[in-house]
Each structure stands twice: as C-alpha cells, then as structure tokens.
Amino acid sequence: MDVVINAAMSVDGKLSSRRREQIKISGPEDFDRVDRIRADVDGVVVGIGTVLADNPHLTLDDPERRQRRRDTGRSSDPARVVVDSRGRTPPEGRICDDAAETYVLVSDAAPEERRHALREAGAELIVAGAQRVDLPMAFDQLEKRGIDRLLIEGGGELIFSVIETDLVDELTVFVGSLVIGGRDAPTLADGEGFVTNFSSLSLETVEQVDGGVVLSYIVDD
Numbered sequence: 001m002d003v004v005i006n007a008a009m010s011v012d013g014k015l016s017s018r019r020r021e022q023i024k025i026s027g028p029e030d031f032d033r034v035d036r037i038r039a040d041v042d043g044v045v046v047g048i049g050t051v052l053a054d055n056p057h058l059t060l061d062d063p064e065r066r067q068r069r070r071d072t073g074r075s076s077d078p079a080r081v082v083v084d085s086r087g088r089t090p091p092e093g094r095i096c097d098d099a100a101e102t103y104v105l106v107s108d109a110a111p112e113e114r115r116h117a118l119r120e121a122g123a124e125l126i127v128a129g130a131q132r133v134d135l136p137m138a139f140d141q142l143e144k145r146g147i148d149r150l151l152i153e154g155g156g157e158l159i160f161s162v163i164e165t166d167l168v169d170e171l172t173v174f175v176g177s178l179v180i181g182g183r184d185a186p187t188l189a190d191g192e193g194f195v196t197n198f199s200s201l202s203l204e205t206v207e208q209v210d211g212g213v214v215l216s217y218i219v220d221d
C-alpha cells in the first residue's frame with residue numbers, strides 16, 4: 001500500500017489555532033493541488049479530531065477529475081476513512097453522507113450502539129486494536145478491500161502515528177505565509193513525539209504556490 005501525507009501549516013508549523021477550528025491556510029492553487037492528489041488515491045484519511053473540528057466532506061471539487069475517475073472504472077470520489085477508536089464520528093456528519101464510501105476504523109473500545117448508528121448511516125466499520133486503532137492492521141484490512149493508495153490529511157495526532165509506525169512513503173506540506181502561534185495549537189506532528197531516531201526525510205521539490213511554498217519529501221526507510 002502507498003501512503004502519502006499532505007497538509008497545510010503556518011510558518012511556525014501549526015495546522016490550526018489553539019481553538020482547533022478549521023483555518024484556511026491554503027490558497028486556491030494549493031486547494032486545487034490537494035484535489036489533484038485526492039483524485040489519484042483510493043482513500044482519504046483523517047482522524048476523529050479533524051472530523052469533530054472541521055466536519056469535512058473529503059470529496060473531489062473538480063467535476064472533470066470525477067469524470068476521469070469514472071472513465072477509468074473507478075468511483076467518482078475516493079473513499080473517506082476516519083480513524084476513530086471509540087466511534088465518535090457523528091452519523092449525521094458530512095463525512096457519512098452518500099457522496100462517497102466511508103470507512104470508520106474503530107477499536108474494540110467502540111460501543112456497540114455507536115457502531116450500529118454508523119452502519120445505519122452507511123459507513124463500513126473496520127475493527128482493529130484493543131484501545132487505539134491499530135493502524136497497520138486497519139490499513140491491511142483497507143488493502144483487502146482494494147484500497148491501495150491512501151492520502152492522510154491529518155491532523156497532527158494521526159500524522160505522527162502514521163510516521164511512527166513506518167506506514168508513510170511521501171510527505172508534502174504547504175507552508176502558508178502566516179504565523180499562528182500558540183503552545184496548544186495543533187502542529188504537523190503531535191502525539192508523543194520522537195526523542196531519538198527522528199524520522200528522516202529526503203527533500204524532493206520546493207514549489208512556490210499561493211504566496212507560500214509546497215515542500216515535497218520522500219520518507220526515508
């Protein structure tokens with residue numbers, strides 16, 4: 001399975017403010033770049049923190065990209081995947097609508113009534129892990145369902161986890177020309193953090209976009 005990360009951050013590395021609400025860091029060119037990446041993957045993954053903060057839809061904006069997917073025998077939109085141990089994804093949320101497939105990755109800790117409500121809303125549940133979602137196990141289950149290429153959009157907790165579990169092949173980040181600040185604001189990689197054996201990246205390209213830069217890396221083995 002190929003796994004790529006794409007996110008947008010401020011110059012000081014923040015994904016949002018300390019209020020953890022969605023902030024438009026990308027400009028129109030970068031949002032279109034994100035749409036292009038989404039069109040090339042089989043699934044777009046976010047953590048439950050992002051779902052609760054942003055109520056994201058995670059579908060394609062460009063109708064021509066949707067049509068090209070259909071012309072090649074694929075679904076109009078990539079599947080949407082939420083990493084959500086306890087099944088807190090709101091069944092009435094945009095991510096559960098019928099615009100695209102939705103997978104919710106839960107752990108054994110997800111109460112049955114929440115699992116039932118999500119299935120009723122049309123989501124397919126994958127159970128992996130006792131407390132937190134076991135990402136390698138869950139991603140294997142996604143691969144068995146034909147999902148071979150995943151885009152991880154965030155947030156910071158999830159991004160750190162996929163890097164820590166050596167699941168990531170590429171990382172691209174748009175650095176917007178603004179400072180958000182805040183010791184409690186989410187950053188590109190949160191979680192426990194590394195103290196040794198830091199994850200090493202190889203810089204591939206630097207591109208000026210929307211008054212900021214897109215940095216593209218290969219994640220070293």
Ligand SMILES: NC(=O)c1ccc[n+]([C@@H]2O[C@H](COP(=O)([O-])OP(=O)(O)OC[C@H]3O[C@@H](n4cnc5c(N)ncnc54)[C@H](OP(=O)(O)O)[C@@H]3O)[C@@H](O)[C@H]2O)c1
Nearest residue numbers: 007008016020047048049050085133154155156157158161
């Ligand atoms: N600028 C951008 O590109 C961008 C992109 C995405 C999000 N954001 C922002 O980032 C913020 C949300 O980020 P976040 O870090 O709070 O939340 P997140 O990464 O979206 O979700 C993290 C949550 O996922 C669940 N989870 C389950 N298994 C996990 C595992 N193995 N590894 C990691 N997480 C696991 C945990 O909640 P449970 O314990 O309940 O399972 C965890 O707290 C929002 O402010 C959003 O606006 C910005």
Ligand SMILES: Nc1nc(=O)c(N)c(NC[C@H](O)[C@H](O)[C@H](O)COP(=O)(O)O)[nH]1
Nearest residue numbers: 008023024025026054056057058059153
């Ligand atoms: N690339 C990017 N630039 C940003 O400025 C920003 N705030 C996000 N945030 C990503 C997060 O996952 C959002 O929730 C989804 O990008 C929303 O996706 P929809 O438009 O609802 O499909 N991502």
